[in-house]
Amino acid sequence: MSDPTRTSQSTRHATGPAGAAARTPAAAVAPTVRRPLAATARALIAAAALTGLALAVAASPDPPRLLADFAVQANLAAALGFTVSAHRAWSGRRPVSPRLTGALLVFLSLAALTHHLTPPSDTTNLLLTTATPFAALADWLLLTAPRGFRLPYAWQWPAYPLLHLSLTTLHTSPPRPSSTTITIAATACLLPLITIAIDQVRPAPRLHRNRISPTGISPLK
Template sequence: MIDPTPSTTRAGAASAAGVPASAVLPAVRRPFTAVFRALVALAALTGVVLDTIDSDDLGRLFSYFTVQSNLLLAVASAWSAHRAWTGRPALSPRITGAALLYISITGLVFHFVLSNDSSGFSMTSDRTPLESVANQLLHTVTPLAAAFDWLVLTAPGGFLLRHAWQWLAYPLFYLPFALIRGAFLDPGTDGRYPYPFLDVDLHGYAGIATNAVVFGLAFYALALTLTLADRVRPHLHGLRNRISPTGSGPLK
């Protein structure tokens, strides 16, 4: 005879009786998701390692938002891969959404601003073979992979409107970090400021403030777009995690 009691009721009763919920609802492992996220973490780390091998100034290298955002994505993806492999609940959407936003900023700013000669902030230059591979991994592969994870492997509805402004904490703290670091370096030092739109020598502090407002508003608009899109997009994965609730966030 089939037990008509819903699983959530059984889980609540078991919890009240002192029995762990996992004893009633078995963990659902997601090996494909786990492997994909492990590969995302590997791609991000590989790009950073290749840049490290080809760099003669590690302080400058790790001052780039690109490198920092890829390291954050690597940590979130590896953590999420472990949870998917072991059937544990997903990471908080606040964490995974932040990783998605930062790597999206990296990809969009690179392709539409830094690689665009008409933007006024172009950083095009000759690259070694290692730099070229790292460049594609860090600016193209990881942003696209993170977007695929969010759209295909993640239940929708996890992002909240308050997350959009909370996620801006890191980009906002990055601004004084870049400016203070540059202030301690001698004028004319190569890479004194990591990006042309943060270069005080070129724009002055008033110009930097204007650039910061423009980019900040654009980043907030992107965060809102991701949040709203997450609430209306279909659930393409098709399989519901029986432990974690619907909309438990990307990279789970």
């Protein structure tokens, strides 16, 4: 199979404009494709996560303890991840790896589900446990190409939630009911499988409506 980044022996020694064009990889002259709608949506998701975190800190009598809360951790990761993703969509750079975006989606969804499976805690504001997870879900379904998730992610994504669950179960007072712990663990294991399965069969969103091509050679505007 030919490598598009390499030049043939006949063009390697060519001179002048024709030789320079022949030696330029195709990827280097591809038009930049910007997605301002996706960038704006992801910036808003990051802002929602940061606002939820700020409200949680303001309402908590012991802000440092918030760092041990899974919903706080998930939203902190989402704020960083969606900020980077928004910048890449706006500048036309390559998207963030599906391995990372899928992990954020699973973490936020698990935080939302856990909120309804366990008694209320200090971090119960709707931005952390409802608004940000639903916004991330909408971004995935409406602004992300399908079939980016791979089956190995199904055992990679639950690793941290299960580790966090085991640590918090040992240090929670009063102890969390065993039935609740089992339910959360099962959800952490099944949610990635469900997410990957949906990603394989969901229709592709009409992403071309959200793109801007800086040149006139691309049909995508």
